[in-house]
Amino acid sequence: xxxxxxxxxxxxxxxxxGPISFEIADGETVGFLGLNGAGKTTALRLLACDLRPSAGTxxxxxxxxxxxxxxxxxxxxxxxxxxxxxxDMNVAEYLAYAGELRSMSxxxxxxxxxxxxxxxxxxxxxxxxxxxxxxxxxxxxxVGQAIIHQPKFLILDEPTRGLDPVQIVEMRNLIHDxxxxxxxxxxSHILTEISQTCDRLLxxxxxxxxxxGSEAELAGRKDDIQQITVLVRTxxxxxxxxxxxxxxxxxxxxxxxxxxxxxxxxxxxxxxxAGVDGVSSVADLYTSPEGMSFSLATTKDCRAEVSRVxxxxxxxxxxxxxxxxxxxxxxxxxxxxxTNAGN
Amino acid sequence: MRAIKxxxxxxxxxxxxxxxxxxxxxxxxxxxxxxxxxxxLGSGGGGTLSAFVLERFFYAASGASIxxxxxxxxxxxxxxxxxxxxxxxxxxxxxxSEIIVGKYLASLAFLxxxxxxxxxxxxxxxxxxxxxxxxxxxxxxxxxxxxSVSIAIGLFSSALTRYQLVAGVIAAVLLLIMVFxxxxxxxxxxxxxxxxxxxxxWWIHFQQGFMRGVLNLKDVVYYxxxxxxxxxxxxxTLEAKRWQ
Numbered sequence: 123x124x125x126x127x128x129x130x131x132x133x134x135x136x137x138x139x140g141p142i143s144f145e146i147a148d149g150e151t152v153g154f155l156g157l158n159g160a161g162k163t164t165a166l167r168l169l170a171c172d173l174r175p176s177a178g179t180x181x182x183x184x185x186x187x188x189x190x191x192x193x194x195x196x197x198x199x200x201x202x203x204x205x206x207x208x209x210d211m212n213v214a215e216y217l218a219y220a221g222e223l224r225s226m227s228x229x230x231x232x233x234x235x236x237x238x239x240x241x242x243x244x245x246x247x248x249x250x251x252x253x254x255x256x257x258x259x260x261x262x263x264x265v266g267q268a269i270i271h272q273p274k275f276l277i278l279d280e281p282t283r284g285l286d287p288v289q290i291v292e293m294r295n296l297i298h299d300x301x302x303x304x305x306x307x308x309x310s311h312i313l314t315e316i317s318q319t320c321d322r323l324l325x326x327x328x329x330x331x332x333x334x335g336s337e338a339e340l341a342g343r344k345d346d347i348q349q350i351t352v353l354v355r356t357x358x359x360x361x362x363x364x365x366x367x368x369x370x371x372x373x374x375x376x377x378x379x380x381x382x383x384x385x386x387x388x389x390x391x392x393x394x395x396a397g398v399d400g401v402s403s404v405a406d407l408y409t410s411p412e413g414m415s416f417s418l419a420t421t422k423d424c425r426a427e428v429s430r431v432x433x434x435x436x437x438x439x440x441x442x443x444x445x446x447x448x449x450x451x452x453x454x455x456x457x458x459x460x461t462n463a464g465n
Numbered sequence: 466m467r468a469i470k471x472x473x474x475x476x477x478x479x480x481x482x483x484x485x486x487x488x489x490x491x492x493x494x495x496x497x498x499x500x501x502x503x504x505x506l507g508s509g510g511g512g513t514l515s516a517f518v519l520e521r522f523f524y525a526a527s528g529a530s531i532x533x534x535x536x537x538x539x540x541x542x543x544x545x546x547x548x549x550x551x552x553x554x555x556x557x558x559x560x561x562s563e564i565i566v567g568k569y570l571a572s573l574a575f576l577x578x579x580x581x582x583x584x585x586x587x588x589x590x591x592x593x594x595x596x597x598x599x600x601x602x603x604x605x606x607x608x609x610x611x612x613s614v615s616i617a618i619g620l621f622s623s624a625l626t627r628y629q630l631v632a633g634v635i636a637a638v639l640l641l642i643m644v645f646x647x648x649x650x651x652x653x654x655x656x657x658x659x660x661x662x663x664x665x666x667w668w669i670h671f672q673q674g675f676m677r678g679v680l681n682l683k684d685v686v687y688y689x690x691x692x693x694x695x696x697x698x699x700x701x702t703l704e705a706k707r708w709q
Contacts, residue, residue, distance in 0.1 A: 206553035
């Protein structure tokens with residue numbers, strides 16, 4: 123388990139991080155989310171013992187990272203934003219060097235090296251000079267150095283940064299494999315990456331922890347905006363439903379042409395839906411021969427109430443879809459909140 | 466100790482495969498050869514004593530050694546920072562002192578290799594049997610110690626900044642100060658004059674001792690102490706960077 127308490131980092135007089143506290147259980151895959159300057163990289167560098175905190179404590183697997191950084195470094199594999207590579211070394215030589223630096227004996231390195239080359243799919247370029255490799259391969263070499271000593275905890279800072287779509291998929295698969303044997307911390311700007319890879323998210327903004335939890339937990343918070351989409355059949359001229367709606371619409375008494383009737387029906391339905399408890403706004407999406415579609419922003423799951431109101435109004439409810447906020451909107455909302463909180 | 470060995474091996478092999486190192490080696494030998502030809506052999510005419518010629522050779526070679534030491538070391542840390550590879554060392558169970566010592570020893574070993582390649586010059590003089598092996602060895606020990614201080618200063622400059630050019634300028638300025646402290650001390654009086662003169666790395670400790678084939682313990686202690694001082698500063702700088 124990794125436990126950070128009141129972790130704080132000051133660069134000169136500027137507060138870059140904290141105080142923040144969090145825990146990461148063994149076997150978890152946790153994502154760090156935040157805008158540039160949110161403190162993600164600083165937090166990861168502190169956990170990897172690359173930097174020392176200005177205040178607070180870090181406990182990694184029962185070892186105090188400040189008192190015994192060397193012990194913690196043996197347990198952690200770190201892939202920084204820019205992989206720490208030596209361009210003049212070949213891949214195998216570099217990985218062996220990284221392993222030996224992490225207290226592995228030559229025999230252990232010799233045994234482990236083929237496994238790492240296999241996991242990272244670097245066998246074909248094992249004796250190529252790193253400086254001649256593509257960005258994707260270099261990123262893989264970076265992962266290789268992070269796992270060569272079989273650390274329990276793996277910290278990956280923007281592992282898909284600068285990769286093309288194919289390389290991103292490959293890296294995602296690699297991370298998925300690594301999850302089987304490591305507790306993984308990932309920071310990324312690519313939200314789908316985090317969404318697909320992580321069990322839990324830590325959202326940072328201006329150095330502060332804004333929220334933590336699973337994606338569903340973050341998206342389904344009580345004050346979160348959710349979306350209900352409905353498709354309603356309004357009926358033709360002379361249809362009793364249409365008449366009900368016409369009566370409910372304001373200022374439509376004198377209108378007789380079809381377009382105006384449709385508009386008045388649309389307004390009536392919008393007004394009807396807006397009156398449901400929990401609905402904060404209603405927007406019409408489209409009108410088709412089948413009916414009218416509306417999007418409802420809600421602050422709670424009010425599907426039952428919405429469907430009841432529509433049916434009570436003698437309308438045909440053809441479709442009702444419910445969606446929690448996408449990670450992206452959750453992220454923007456949280457980070458936006460963090461900006462205010464940070465100030 | 467094991468980490469020092471691992472870092473030493475990596476740095477030394479890096480020197481061996483870097484074109485920069487071999488260009489430096491070629492220039493070092495060329496400059497030494499030219500200085501020997503023009504400065505040592507040409508300074509006293511045909512009747513010059515071999516011992517004097519050897520002195521002049523060491524005089525010229527010490528400058529080349531200082532320069533080579535600086536060029537070998539001023540990139541050692543700043544380049545790693547610039548290439549982001551320093552993170553590998555910083556997140557490995559390796560002490561900052563092991564990083565510095567490993568890199569310092571690799572530079573010193575490569576400088577020793579360069580000096581060894583220039584041994585043919587004094588050995589040619591030795592062929593005339595006018596000088597002794599001990600004179601040559603003492604002179605070369607002096608060159609290595611002068612180079613050692615230069616490497617330590619270069620390493621310290623390199624630890625200060627991620628910009629190689631800035632590190633190079635800082636190293637050059639520090640070395641100039643160390644070389645000209647004796648001249649500067651002449652402007653002073655009393656105890657400060659003595660102190661500054663004794664801290665000089667070239668005029669006093671090299672020219673009046675090693676260059677003449679005289680081995681003074683005081684001079685050896687001076688070079689070892691100054692090297693240690695700058696290596697210690699380098700270690701403290703690395704430690705401080707983690708707190709910044």
